Amino acid sequence: MRIAYFTDTYYPEINGVTNTLLCLHKYLDDNNIEHIFFTPQYSEEKSGAYIMRFKGLKIPFYPNSRLALPYHTVVKKKIQEFQLDIIHIVTEFTIGNEGIRIAREMNIPVVTSYHTNIEQYLEYFHVKLLEKPVKAYFHKFHSNAEITFCPSMQTLLHLKTQGYYNLDIWSRGVDNTLYSPLKRKNRWRKQFGTDKFICLYVGRLSYEKGLDVYIEAIKKINKNYGCEIVFVFAGDGPYRNTLESFEADNVKLTGFIRGEMLAELYADSDLFVFPSGTETFGNVLLEAMASGIPAICTNSGGVTDFAVNNKNTIMVPFRDSNALADAIVRIKENSLLQEKIAAGGLKTARERSWNLIMNGLINSYAQILEQYAEKRA
Numbered sequence: 001m002r003i004a005y006f007t008d009t010y011y012p013e014i015n016g017v018t019n020t021l022l023c024l025h026k027y028l029d030d031n032n033i034e035h036i037f038f039t040p041q042y043s044e045e046k047s048g049a050y051i052m053r054f055k056g057l058k059i060p061f062y063p064n065s066r067l068a069l070p071y072h073t074v075v076k077k078k079i080q081e082f083q084l085d086i087i088h089i090v091t092e093f094t095i096g097n098e099g100i101r102i103a104r105e106m107n108i109p110v111v112t113s114y115h116t117n118i119e120q121y122l123e124y125f126h127v128k129l130l131e132k133p134v135k136a137y138f139h140k141f142h143s144n145a146e147i148t149f150c151p152s153m154q155t156l157l158h159l160k161t162q163g164y165y166n167l168d169i170w171s172r173g174v175d176n177t178l179y180s181p182l183k184r185k186n187r188w189r190k191q192f193g194t195d196k197f198i199c200l201y202v203g204r205l206s207y208e209k210g211l212d213v214y215i216e217a218i219k220k221i222n223k224n225y226g227c228e229i230v231f232v233f234a235g236d237g238p239y240r241n242t243l244e245s246f247e248a249d250n251v252k253l254t255g256f257i258r259g260e261m262l263a264e265l266y267a268d269s270d271l272f273v274f275p276s277g278t279e280t281f282g283n284v285l286l287e288a289m290a291s292g293i294p295a296i297c298t299n300s301g302g303v304t305d306f307a308v309n310n311k312n313t314i315m316v317p318f319r320d321s322n323a324l325a326d327a328i329v330r331i332k333e334n335s336l337l338q339e340k341i342a343a344g345g346l347k348t349a350r351e352r353s354w355n356l357i358m359n360g361l362i363n364s365y366a367q368i369l370e371q372y373a374e375k376r377a
Contacts, residue, residue: 004079005088005089013065014064015204038054039054040056054069104144112148114280151169155302168364171360173353175290175354178260184264196228197332198270201275202288203235210319211242220321221328232252233251266287278300278301281305289349296324299316
């Protein structure tokens with residue numbers, strides 16, 4: 001099987017989608033499945049045996065992202081040389097449309113992924129007037145696919161109500177070797193204060209992640225616990241300036257970190273706080289669970305696929321700063337609750353290996369190829 005992936009987001013950009021694609025590449029490599037990614041070039045990255053990069057445009061409200069501008073003749077030549085079986089389109093923009101065009105011209109079956117609750121994001125960026133045309137565009141785009149993969153059942157049901165069809169689940173896993181309680185080295189604890197209770201957030205620093213609500217919760221907590229808790233934010237984005245200007249000595253920003261450094265930060269922390277309600281899955285919550293620390297999340301979005309209140313997480317209403325503040329204090333003050341939630345999260349993470357998830361994806365490709373061949377016979 002030979003597979004081509006078209007995506008407007010890829011490493012070195014860091015987000016849930018790029019992390020998933022890196023895990024996918026490793027799986028395909030380990031299993032000798034031939035594949036190629038068509039992606040943006042961010043700075044000086046070169047194309048290689050499994051990746052072809054194209055220069056593109058920066059996105060004003062996502063300055064770390066790019067909209068790739070692929071050369072059609074170059075892409076088509078590469079696809080012909082590769083003798084492709086199936087196309088998987090990860091994003092709906094410039095390079096995704098190139099994938100649709102190639103699929104039509106060369107009669108190659110195409111599948112798509114849906115990763116972003118776009119209407120919620122439009123509201124946060126104050127362009128809700130665009131919701132109707134953008135939703136229509138997304139619907140038309142994904143109608144080209146044999147199957148549209150959703151990362152969670154919550155996302156699948158949401159799309160079903162909007163008239164999408166041929167939907168399936170491509171869930172998410174976690175690397176239980178990289179993220180593990182064994183990665184607790186106390187290096188980060190020495191930096192932030194070994195006697196402090198460390199609350200960690202990992203992800204894009206942006207308004208749609210519910211960080212404004214989290215800041216309100218921190219203000220409430222700091223009235224009584226300001227000397228006992230450190231709030232650590234790992235990531236970058238447009239909300240960083242707001243966090244930097246927040247007048248509290250116990251708010252710390254690390255910038256983007258990944259790999260072993262991130263794994264150690266998870267394991268060194270005492271609590272993971274994830275106030276977002278717009279996720280189609282929520283990879284970072286699963287990474288925190290795998291690291292053996294208790295977690296708080298909201299009762300909204302794709303996290304509801306695997307987060308269970310008072311078993312593997314504490315869930316709070318979306319955009320409720322009082323409930324979030326109360327939950328943080330409750331966990332801080334209750335060591336038995338910490339142990340219970342951490343143990344439940346660890347069990348959940350160990351049941352979600354990437355190999356299992358990727359095996360399912362490849363099996364789905366095989367079924368699609370068989371059905372496509374039957375339709376053309």
